[in-house]
Amino acid sequence: MTTLWEKNPILRVSHLTMRFGGLVAIDNLSFDTGRNDITALIGPNGAGKTTVFNCLTGFYKPTEGMIQLTHDDGSEFLLERLDDHVIARRARVARTFQNIRLFGGMTVLENLMVAQHNPLVHASRFAIAGLFGLSGYRTAEREAVELAKHWLEKIDLVDRADDPAADLPYGAQRRLEIARSMCMKPLLLCLDEPAAGLNPRESDQLNQLLLDIRDEEKIAILLIEHDMSVVMEISDHIAVLDYGIKISDGTPEFIRADPHVIAAYLGVEDEEVA
Amino acid sequence: MEYFVQQLINGLTLGAIYGLIAIGYTMVYGIIGMINFAHGDIFMVSAFIALIMFVALLSIGLTFVPLALVIVLLVTMAFTAVWGWTLERVAYRPLRESFRLAPLITAIGMSIVLQNFVQIAQGARVKPLQPLITGGFEVMEHDGFVVNLSYMQILIIALTVALMWVFTLIINRTSLGRSQRACEQDRVMAALSGVNVDRTISLTFVMGASLAAVAGVMYLLYYGVIDFYIGFIAGIKAFTAAVLGGIGSLPGAMLGGMIIGLIEVFWSAYFTIEYKDVAAFSMLALVLIFLPSGLLGRPEVEKV
Amino acid sequence: MAQPATSISARLPEALKDAGIAAFISLALFVFIVGIRTLDDPGVLLLEPRPWLLAGAVGSVFIGRLILNLFFWSGTEAEDALTSALAPVGRAFGRISPWLTPALVAFAVLLPFMPFTDRYILDVSIMVMTYIMLGWGLNVVVGLAGLLDLGYVAFYAVGAYSYALIATHFGLSFWVSLPLAGLLAGLWGIILGFPVLRLRGDYLAIVTLAFGEMIRIVLINWYSLTNGPDGISRIPRPTFFGLELTRRGDPSFHEFFGIPYSPLNRIIYLFYIILALALLTNFVTSRLRRLPLGRAWEALREDEIACRSLGINTRNTKLTAFAIGAMFGGFAGSFFATRQGFISPESFTFIESAIILAIVVLGGMGSQIGVVIAAIVMIGGFELFRELEQYRMLMFGLAMVIIMIWRPRGLITSREPSVYLKEKKAVSGDLVQEGKG
Incomplete structure (x- = not known):
């Protein structure tokens, strides 16, 4: 077709x-x-x-x-x-890089949170509301963590959410970079x-992930x-x-x-x- | 007009001194990508070595100035080179593959150490040296205003040009120069191709320090007074010169030095002497903002 | 200590040779600068040879190097025994650090009423606290956002002069002038930062250094505003809700509360002001670190290009870090002005910037508690050498070099994540990226 x-x-x-x-x-x-x-x-x-x-x-x-x-x-x-x-x-438009550019010293979850920077900054009213811990920001942050969790499940990395990104094996770093891009809702x-x-097995997983993204996210x-x-x-x-x-x-x-x-x-x- | 010409001569002389110091910054930055913050203080140490040598030679009755000058230059260059070598060995080499900020902090630390060491060893007061090279040419005269080109200024500019020529030859023609350029491009690859990286970097510091020593001798003779603090401001200005000319470029450092010297002298002559440093520093900011790769540097394409 | 690879006697010839070389090099270094002293005689310069001093200096290099070779650098490994011995201390420190913070705060709050506390200890504590506050402020810029600022003292100066001018010319009280001075410093942060924040790390460092010097030169020469090198004196002291802490204040603190007058009251009050300001700085910056803005700062330090690909406006993000850092620098400057009662450009030299930066880097980039430890060690240590006026800057510089070579990433290297899903695990400092911006 x-x-x-x-x-x-x-x-x-x-x-x-x-x-x-x-x-x-x-x-x-x-x-x-x-x-x-x-x-x-x-x-x-x-x-x-x-x-x-x-x-x-x-x-x-x-x-x-x-x-x-x-x-x-x-x-x-x-x-x-x-x-x-x-x-x-x-x-x-979101992108990944040939030589992976993760925030290696930040955790996997933090990487996905940085990708949601703009909506979160808006929700934190440019840090003012966040500083005083207002509820609007707390809700937004919870939602951001939920979205991150959704993508971590997709790429099978939920268990490593609190580990530094640089500690992940190579294939997982590639997947994480894609998940980070997806957290921008591109x-x-x-x-x-x-x-x-990637090894052949990881390569197959990647194919499936990309097809899923195309079919489910319609992007x-x-x-x-x-x-x-x-x-x-x-x-x-x-x-x-x-x-x-x-x-x-x-x-x-x-x-x-x-x-x-x-x-x-x-x-x-x-x-x-x- | 005459005033202008006189300032031009003064500016070029000052610029030559800055340029000689700037070469040390530019070579080190080119090869290991760090600001050798203590380089200005190496210059200051060299001026003290030169001062002591001059007074010693005069006191043993060597009053034939050209001979004294040659001896002082060679001795100062040699001993300052040891300072440069030691600086790299002690404060920078242990941190070479480390966190990028670490060598900058040790460099600032070494700068503080050198300043205070010399202050303790030699005292905080300004040290004078009697004028050794006096006289000069009258280039032109108009309405009673005489434009002077002193022998000292001729010496500084001639020596600078000669040294520039020698060092350009070293960088372009010798195997040491080739090793330096290789290390600039890719240190790991250079090491794999058989370049002794440690030795090359050491020699770069030695070369930078000996040029700073020439600048130190010239500064001492030209101004006649030094103290332990001259390295700081001269260092910043020389670094500005290196950046202005394009970091990593030898002719750029010299050109940058000349421009900084001219700006400083003309600003003092036509505007306010108090703000001459502000003028030089503003120049640094402007160059970095509008011409980040300097006048003669290669433009950098951001690697994504 | 690490097990020596070979026995000491076997290593002796090698060690002697190495120490000999070191001594020879030090002879070359010291022969002029230490060996001969220039004496100012009116008009001419005389030389005084100091062979014994030179011999002493070279000899101590020889002996020092020999001892290091024989007892600390075992064989060819050259592993620093000190580092391996102290590594567990660092790890243990990581474990007690959650308890350490409240303990330190409690200690600070109670300090003025400790039996051993006297005027001198309070003065030193105030100074240490000021540097802690400055360190926390600069930590936002250097530690979190990875922007190398060598001219932080500029904002300290802007804060101090703003406070002094506002307070002396408009007669506004400390509590009104303080925020104004902080805001002015922050504004200066934006003005200076706007054009230069896109520069690469080292270039940014040198431009900020130049800005620091420029502001100092302007302070010296703008006589009509700043009174030039003579400085501004008679800067009003802070009041306690309108009560003056002086003997003849009207109304005065001691009469209002019916306690006997003591000059210490004012010092204690100043101590609490700086403690409150420092804690405010700590609260705001730690809080910001857990917000998207702070997370973006750290991401920026890790990888600026990735940040841009994620839609982060890197220039504005850097600018906020710079402005917030500058604002706290300004607060600290106001405090400095009101504490001293007199300010002059001499207090705002590059060396101040270097000290604050050293505190941040030595403490461990981005670590709040690291700043406290580094400030106590460096400023407190500095005070210990008060007797040796001449030597203490030398020791300070040497300490910077030695601590940096010993622990290039600073004393506290682990990083605490800003958000977690299941459990909070500290990130090892080896993974944390250096500032590239």
């Missing part, structure tokens, strides 16, 4: 270009991300995938191009114009190589991944990047058969593939 992601995309990237001095990391890239799809961004190392993420989430300001995010209610955000924290808070979740370093997931078993199994839509240029875009079946993709991955001439 093919989803027509062009029809009503949550994210539309048009003519995105990012240069660092003389180096062109992304060159005139356009792609769409379907609402409630899992979209994969793949490509060889150095293809510019993480740079795309950094442009989407405001860590880099793109040299050219437009990144348009449309919420279900029709409100539009031009991400290339917004600051990183505004993108996270108002446009509701509409678009960007995952940078979530399966990197869009954009992921960068090298592990083709993950990509082919769960993606609804794949865009392939090589040297900053999009070389293919389509369903997993289409990508699997595309000679350009095979050439880019195996480094062989087009004719030989044909």
Whole structure:
């Protein structure tokens, strides 16, 4: 079954270009991300995938191009114009990082609480009400802990809620980072190589988690991944990047058969593939 | 106009001294990423060593100034280098792979130690040295206002340029320079490739300290008075110079030193002398806000 | 002590060689600075050789190094026996710390009425309390938010001068001027922090240091406002609900309560004021740490980029830490002004910033009780050397270096989580990230 992601995309990237001095990391890239799809961004190392993420989430300001995010209610955000924290808070885009960025010295639960910073700060009336322990804030905090607990159950880490995040094994840290992003209640979740370093069993669990997120939370997931078993199994839509240029875009079946993709991955001439 | 030229000369001279100190900051920051807070006090110690050497030489009857100057320079550089080496060995090396704030605290601690050590050993009073290098050229004269370029100023600027040249050669051409650049890039990788990291860092401190020693000798000769406190303010200004020029860049440190020297002198000449330090420090804040990688530094792309 | 790897006699040649090298290096270090003293004779400088002093200095380095080599650094391991011996003490400390806080507060409250308490002990206690308060204030900035501030004394100065000017010019009482001075200091925190808080750690450190110096230079030179280096004197003392604590006060405290006049009354009153201010600082900062704002500070210290990806406005979050830290610095400054009755720019040098920062870092970043211990050790220790006026700053600097090398993360390294699901477990200091912002 093919989803027509062009029809009503949550994210539309048009003519995105990012240069660092003389180096062109992304060159005139356009792609769409379907609402409630899992979209994969793949490509060889150095293809510019993480740079795309950094442009989407405001860590880099793109040299050219437009990144348009449309919420279900029709409100539009031009991400290339917004600051990183505004993108996270108002446009509701969450992300994870290739080299996990947890708050290692804080507990697992604290990590999930920091992700709910903005609603909690609001509930604490910018710390004033919180300082005096008013009930409005206490309710909000209880709810935040409940949400955190919900996601801890999802990723099977309830028992380790009060342990420092840095003490978790690698696979659990990856899951925790996804749970932390989900505690922001995002509409678009960007995952940078979530399966990197996972063993086959953990990788399967991750697939299930991502499918659950898509189906239960009804949000869009954009992921960068090298592990083709993950990509082919769960993606609804794949865009392939090589040297900053999009070389293919389509369903997993289409990508699997595309000679350009095979050439880019195996480094062989087009004719030989044909 | 004449007044302006005179201030320009004075500013460049002062800037050369700041630049020499700044190189020590920039090299250490480049290689181990820490502010060697006690570097200004190493400069102060060197000025005291130079003072004692000068008085000693004069008292044994060595009055031929060029010879005395060469001896004092070499001895001061050598002995100050030992101070630089010891500083790194005692206060920084044990904390190299530690918490980032820890070496900064030991650096501040060492700064306090050095200041008070010299104060106890040599007294708190200002120490004068009789002028040794006097005279100069009249560059121009107009309406009775004479623009002077003293021999002392020529010496300071010439020596600074020569040392800059030598040190740039060391960094660019020798294996020590290569090791330093390797450590700057990636200390672990450098160690794996056979660079003796400990030795390289020690030598960086030694080089920084001996340049500070040259600055100390020049400062002593130029101003004729020193005390145990000169290192603090000179240190901050030299650090400002290093940041202004772009931390890690040798020519940048020198350029930054010149700019700071000029700002200070011109501010004193045309505005208020009391606020000359405020001018220099404001410059630091402005540069960091608008040009965080400095004039000649490489811009940093944030790694996400 | 760790078991020596080899016997002492076997290690002797090696140790002698090492001590010899150390002595030789120290000879090079000391030959000019210690070995020859410059004497000021009017007009010319004379030199006085001091060979015996030099020999003594070099000799003590040799002996000290030899002893360290033979008895403390066992073999090649060079493990500091002191560290391993004191590690359990640190752990035991972690266990008693819940009881320690109430005990310390009770002790502080009762201190003025202890039989051994005299004027001197009260004065020292007031000073220690002031530094504890400053330490707690700076702890928000450095310990929690991980922002390295080397110019904290600027806010202490702003608080002191604001109080002095408000109180002397407008005749407002201590209890009105104090919050005003604190707010002014906080405002200065925002003004100074706004442009520079996005700088990286070390750059922020040096800019804050520069700001500290700039404020001091302005205080020295803005004669019409601050009276320059002469300072401001006759700063009003705090009153007790309008009652003055002086002999001829009108109305005076001792007459109102019908007790004999004692100059100690005023000191005791000051002690309670600073105790209350310090406890307020502690209450507010510990409370904030458990709120989203405080949690964001700590998250910021751990990883700023992750914070931004979670929608936290890092600039505003840093600014709140800076402003709150500055405000408490301002309160402490007001107290300092009213206690001294006289302030001048000399009281607000960089060394003050360094001392406060040292208290925070030595205590253990972010630890409230660590600040108390470090303040007592450093300021109290400092007082012990009062007789040796000249040497005490030297000892202070040496102590900073030695304690830091011995415990780079400070005395109290564990961190208490701000929220928990089932049980509260302390987080080991080794996992807590350094400040990157």
